[in-house]
Amino acid sequence: MVREWDPRTASSAEIASLLDTLNAVLAADLPQDPPWRESSLREYLAEVMPGERRISWIAQAEPAVNGTPGKVLGQVHVLLLGDIGVLEVLVHPSARRSGLGRDLVRTAARRVYQEGFQSIGVEVVGDTPSVAFYEALGFAKEYVETRSVLDLTTVDWAELGQMAGGVGAGYHLEFHPGGPPDELIEAYARAKAEVRDIDDGELRPSSYDPQRLRDSLDCLHRRGMKPYIVLAQHEQTGEVAGLTEVVVPAQHPTRADQYDTIVVQDHRGYGIDRAIKARMLMELRSAEPQLAEVQTWNAQANEAMLKVNAELGYRPDREWCEYSVDVAELVHRLDAAR
Numbered sequence: 264m265v266r267e268w269d270p271r272t273a274s275s276a277e278i279a280s281l282l283d284t285l286n287a288v289l290a291a292d293l294p295q296d297p298p299w300r301e302s303s304l305r306e307y308l309a310e311v312m313p314g315e316r317r318i319s320w321i322a323q324a325e326p327a328v329n330g331t332p333g334k335v336l337g338q339v340h341v342l343l344l345g346d347i348g349v350l351e352v353l354v355h356p357s358a359r360r361s362g363l364g365r366d367l368v369r370t371a372a373r374r375v376y377q378e379g380f381q382s383i384g385v386e387v388v389g390d391t392p393s394v395a396f397y398e399a400l401g402f403a404k405e406y407v408e409t410r411s412v413l414d415l416t417t418v419d420w421a422e423l424g425q426m427a428g429g430v431g432a433g434y435h436l437e438f439h440p441g442g443p444p445d446e447l448i449e450a451y452a453r454a455k456a457e458v459r460d461i462d463d464g465e466l467r468p469s470s471y472d473p474q475r476l477r478d479s480l481d482c483l484h485r486r487g488m489k490p491y492i493v494l495a496q497h498e499q500t501g502e503v504a505g506l507t508e509v510v511v512p513a514q515h516p517t518r519a520d521q522y523d524t525i526v527v528q529d530h531r532g533y534g535i536d537r538a539i540k541a542r543m544l545m546e547l548r549s550a551e552p553q554l555a556e557v558q559t560w561n562a563q564a565n566e567a568m569l570k571v572n573a574e575l576g577y578r579p580d581r582e583w584c585e586y587s588v589d590v591a592e593l594v595h596r597l598d599a600a601r
């Protein structure tokens with residue numbers, strides 16, 4: 264049975280059952296990834312940025328004879344942002360290949376269509392059943408990134424210390440747990456705006472004006488995700504010349520996620536990229552002692568970033584692709600296949 268589901272009002276048993284399914288999916292498809300914890304999972308599923316909406320459905324097994332609710336076997340949610348619906352689907356490995364995934368996509372796609380959106384995007388992890396699934400449903404590959412993972416036990420901390428100090432004269436680095444300080448928000452947003460116009464195909468626009476930046480930091484905090492920032496300030500102008508952002512999620516606090524790393528065009532060639540990333544790792548080592556790994560996603564064409572990541576010890580893990588489909592065509596195809 265598929266039904267619309269609101270994580271804000273869901274029972275604790277449903278949240279726990281969804282977590283079991285998510286961890287069974289990870290064990291089957293991404294066995295090297297750490298299992299998720301329940302910490303702030305409800306908030307992670309419920310909270311969105313202003314102007315965005317997330318609509319969710321779950322598929323539950325039949326209740327037991329004594330009335331105990333059935334397990335959550337699958338879940339779909341769609342995040343409505345801009346002119347696109349971003350889809351996420353999970354089916355418990357024990358319930359796969361019986362059409363449940365297709366039913367969940369059909370349910371979400373119909374709603375996205377009714378809401379007037381034109382296209383649906385989805386992140387598809389390479390070397391998992393999702394690839395064949397979305398291709399069978401008519402989604403087309405738009406964009407490929409490589410995920411890389413850094414195992415912190417392999418890091419040479421002395422060498423990293425040298426990298427962190429290797430920034431050109433006229434710049435200094437600052438570490439800001441929680442986000443940039445208020446007095447730097449505008450300069451920080453300006454640095455992010457520089458890459459705004461680059462159409463890198465990512466589903467989620469990065470934050471480029473001060474208000475959007477504040478909203479996005481608030482949203483991260485509400486979802487139980489702790490942001491850390493290292494920035495390079497150009498001493499002469501006070502401008503933010505470079506920045507790097509890492510988020511430690513309460514749901515998997517042993518593996519952090521690298522977000523944006525930006526070096527503003529005029530400040531390239533001074534070692535800022537390497538230095539801010541190295542400094543970040545050193546700071547995280549003391550701020551988050553449980554941290555074991557950091558994961559990052561890069562466009563395959565971004566050779567400069569891949570080179571720095573390799574020097575820091577990141578190892579390429581697998582492809583991470585974005586697929587999309589026209590909503591009307593998808594609904595038509597899925598209805599015709601019934």
Ligand SMILES: CC(C)(COP(=O)(O)OP(=O)(O)OC[C@H]1O[C@@H](n2cnc3c(N)ncnc32)[C@H](O)[C@@H]1OP(=O)(O)O)[C@@H](O)C(=O)NCCC(=O)NCCS
Pocket residue numbers: 288289292293352353354355358359360361362363364365366388391392393395396397399400
């Ligand atoms: C992708 C996923 C949703 C598919 O769910 P499902 O219920 O097994 O899918 P369906 O039974 O509806 O399959 C529909 C069609 O997709 C294709 N398909 C699905 N899984 C496939 C597989 N493993 N191999 C080949 N084709 C597959 C088939 O064409 C299938 O139709 P068929 O069974 O009639 O041949 C499920 O495997 C899943 O949850 N994967 C994990 C998703 C994820 O996000 N993982 C990574 C981060 S945790």
